[in-house]
Amino acid sequence: MSVYEILLPLILIVAAGFLTTKNGFFSRHFIGDVSKFVLYISLPAVIFGSVTQLDLSEAINKNYMLIYAVGGLLCMTIAVLYSRLIMKLKWQDCFINALGSGMPNSAFIGFPIVLSIFNGQYAEAFLMSVLIENLVFIPVCLVLLEFSNETDSSLKDQLIEIGNRLRKNPIIISITLALSINLLGIQLPVVIGESVGILAKTSVALALFAIGGILGQSLVLNQKSRIALVTSIKLVCFPIIALGLLLVWPVEGDLKYVLLIFCASPMLSIYPILGGIYKQQNFCANTLIITTLASGFTLSIVVSLITHNS
Template sequence: MLQILGITSPIFVLIAIGFLCVRFAVVSREQIAGMGKFVITLALPALVIKALTERPLHEVFDRNYLLAYGIGSLAVFWLGFAFSRWVRRDGLSGSALSGLGMSMSNSGFIGYPIVAMVLGPTAAVGLALGMMVENLLVLPMALALAEAGDQRGVGIGRALAETFRRLLRNPIIISISIGLVLSLLEIPLPSVPRKAIEMLAMASAPVALFVIGGNLYGLKIGGMFADVAQLGVGKLLLHPLAVLLCLLVFPVQDPALRVAAVLFACAPMMSIYPIIGQRYGLEGRCAAALVASTVLSFLTISAFIAVLH
């Protein structure tokens, strides 16, 4: 147990430092937002390009990993959507966001630092593969459903078209495309840009953890136990279990990648979850779920590491 705490504790120490720095006005929310933008637009894309260009494409592209992670994530998304829609009688937008919160991990800000500490360089490959599923499948589907249920009456076709246009400008999607092209054509990066990319990639984990801690300050749970319980159980338990079961059907040859898939699924929902919810008037619910899941993930991630070890 002490070994597991030795792996997970530094992650949450950095999160706590970010939280305290905002709490005591060492850094402002605007500065935290700027750091988050740096991670999303530069550091994580650099990490993805580094992962995809360091190894031949056939070693990076793992069909079974994509199938297991994708099918497991989709199963949990639709389970969460159905439970919210037909059991809890939630609206279409709320049900879509419930499914999104249960099935899309905070892969960059929490998942990657933890997996990197457990597995090393394999974490970057898992991050790139997982982000293909999250950014090309889960997120567009959830946003299209949420837009269709919005009071403004935006049709699902228009929502899909707008989502597709946004994805084309997404730095992560652009970096995945660049990395895949370079790997497919076997074009090596020159030494200077390669070194710059490596330096940016190294900054992704610590800055990301600091940002998630800063973003947690000021978020309140208050009276949303049912929503928080559903999203917490779905994200922290059902999602990794679903991916683990799918790995039995679609076995991944590399044992490190198998562990990476489950640990990425263990991470709480993405830190921009309340921002997405704000568009549909559900920021309170999303923020409460984010706070609770991030705190409880310390226990669940440690438990999964123990079991997988």
């Protein structure tokens, strides 16, 4: 299966959301409600289901996780510094750029490519990637975005407000609850697990459809230099940094190639929905589409290198 065969179904769902919204079949309120459902229900279900089922004792390769975490955080740092020092953007814009630059779409693009290349192996790599994404990348960016909200209040009041907002954030709640259940060894009733699984299955299609709907409401490719920055850091810098870090923290066997595939994947599909919290859904949706299309080329290069060296 080629890279574009994996990406095409995702693009078609986005196109369906775009065309139906553009032609007035669905209202602006409907797309907003779908985005809210993904953010508050189906995405937390994906995170909860993934983290509670992790076998932390067997699914851990320290070097893999170090490279994935450090590589992503370095890309976020590059995005913030360039956005602030060179592009002179507001802090909130800088941190939105960071989220897109360092947070791969492991679930819906990276993992299917890995499965198709390695005949269903390396599920543990996906689990490690999900762990880093949900416990490091998303929380770090959400905390920074909360700090970037413009306010005249004191630092103490800002910290209290940030704590209150993060405490109510559905992603943070799902991560905290799932990790607690995992560490305590609590076995959830089958009916709860099945319910969470059903909700989780809705996240991919609904998130992509909502992205298309957002684009249908206002597809304007402005902020082109900003889009180019996020796209280039995500698709080019992240895998190159990971390749360099492999010299410091070696990963044995084909697992290192799996790592590069995840690093070279475009940003998470709910990027526009998270950006919508800070009124940046249009920029995030446009960036996601451009990056996903461009990833067909960059991922093909990574896959061809893997095939050549195998």
